[in-house]
Amino acid sequence: MSQQPMRGTRLGSESFEVDTNKNLSPRKVCLYRCSNDHISEMIFSADAEIPVAWGCKSCALEGALLDESGKQAFETEAPKVPRTHFEMLLERRSREELEELLSERLGELKARRARGQADATNS
Numbered sequence: 001m002s003q004q005p006m007r008g009t010r011l012g013s014e015s016f017e018v019d020t021n022k023n024l025s026p027r028k029v030c031l032y033r034c035s036n037d038h039i040s041e042m043i044f045s046a047d048a049e050i051p052v053a054w055g056c057k058s059c060a061l062e063g064a065l066l067d068e069s070g071k072q073a074f075e076t077e078a079p080k081v082p083r084t085h086f087e088m089l090l091e092r093r094s095r096e097e098l099e100e101l102l103s104e105r106l107g108e109l110k111a112r113r114a115r116g117q118a119d120a121t122n123s
C-alpha cells in the first residue's frame with residue numbers, strides 16, 4: 001500500500017476501493033416508483049429496514065417501494081407534492097401584508113430612481 005504512488009485527484013470525489021476479491025456484505029436492490037412513473041434503484045444492506053418511500057432520482061417527487069412483481073409494496077398516502085416558494089410565503093404572510101410590502105418597496109425604488117441613484121446600491 002505504502003509503495004503505491006499517490007494519485008492526484010479531488011478529495012472525496014471518487015473511491016479507489018476495488019470491489020474485486022472482496023466479500024461484500026449481503027445487499028438487496030430495491031425499486032421505487034414515483035407518480036411520474038420514474039423508477040429509482042436503491043441498494044440497501046440485506047439486514048437494513050427498507051424505507052417504504054424514497055426521493056425520486058429524476059424528479060422532486062417521492063417514489064413508493066415496489067415489490068418483486070413491480071407493484072407498489074405498501075399502501076401510501078398521496079405523494080407529497082413539493083410546495084413552491086410562493087406557497088410557503090403565503091403560509092407566513094397574508095396577501096394584504098404582501099401587497100403592503102410590495103407597494104412599500106416599489107415606493108422606495110421609485111424614490112431612489114427619482115434621486116438618480118442606481119438600483120443596485122443599498123445606501
Ligand SMILES: [Zn+2]
Pocket residue numbers: 034035036037038056057058059060061
Ligand atoms: Zn420521478
